[in-house]
Amino acid sequence: MPAILPGRTDLYALTDSRLSLGRPLAVVAGALLESGVRILQYREKKLKAGKMLEECRLLRRLTERAGACFIVNDHIDIAMLVGADGVHIGQEDLPVPEVRRLVGPDMLIGLSTHTPEQAVAAVNAGADYIGVGPIFATQTKEDVVDPVGFEYLEWVARNIELPFVAIGGIKEHNIADVARHGARCCALVSELVGAQDIHAKVEAVRRAMREGLGPD
Numbered sequence: 001m002p003a004i005l006p007g008r009t010d011l012y013a014l015t016d017s018r019l020s021l022g023r024p025l026a027v028v029a030g031a032l033l034e035s036g037v038r039i040l041q042y043r044e045k046k047l048k049a050g051k052m053l054e055e056c057r058l059l060r061r062l063t064e065r066a067g068a069c070f071i072v073n074d075h076i077d078i079a080m081l082v083g084a085d086g087v088h089i090g091q092e093d094l095p096v097p098e099v100r101r102l103v104g105p106d107m108l109i110g111l112s113t114h115t116p117e118q119a120v121a122a123v124n125a126g127a128d129y130i131g132v133g134p135i136f137a138t139q140t141k142e143d144v145v146d147p148v149g150f151e152y153l154e155w156v157a158r159n160i161e162l163p164f165v166a167i168g169g170i171k172e173h174n175i176a177d178v179a180r181h182g183a184r185c186c187a188l189v190s191e192l193v194g195a196q197d198i199h200a201k202v203e204a205v206r207r208a209m210r211e212g213l214g215p216d
């Protein structure tokens with residue numbers, strides 16, 4: 001199983017072709033990986049399955065070459081077909097134990113959570129990591145629940161042993177605060193794929209996150 005959250009801090013990038021300023025997926029993913037992003041999730045909501053499969057094959061090749069972890073959102077079948085490192089699911093998807101039966105012991109399963117009850121259930125169900133969000137309001141996800149703020153993030157940091165990833169409305173200007181409230185891994189969509197200069201943005205976001213964490 002690839003190490004998720006290998007370092008002290010990490011950025012977790014998600015794709016979204018609607019926010020990528022018209023640039024091809026290969027260009028956006030290439031820039032993220034060249035900038036040192038080591039966890040990449042394919043998250044596309046309105047594409048045909050064949051197109052998603054083709055794009056995931058491409059991302060599998062790029063992430064493999066970069067030594068990065070590749071996770072597919074929602075589509076367990078596509079994750080399995082391309083040999084992804086992980087699949088990320090939500091509260092409305094199949095239960096984690098059933099997903100585990102499909103994907104086997106080695107594929108990571110990430111589960112989005114929004115409450116302490118869901119976090120505890122995720123641990124008991126055998127998830128490998130949890131999403132914690134939305135920390136702030138976000139336009140990127142449809143049907144998103146109200147922001148959970150820092151209270152839930154801090155609760156997870158104190159009480160949950162699994163790796164966790166803060167998500168939702170995280171930007172260069174607020175990521176230091178997210179880190180100060182316990183996040184060691186932050187997932188960003190619009191701030192990264194929507195940046196004119198992805199390299200510069202990744203660097204700036206990473207610098208801001210380190211600032212929030214303070215000295216080692």
Ligand code: 3NM
Nearest residue numbers: 112133134138140168169189190
């Ligand atoms: N999941 P942005 S919020 C994909 O709370 C996703 O589980 C969330 O996009 C959750 O970084 C979200 O552009 C969207 O705000 C995050």
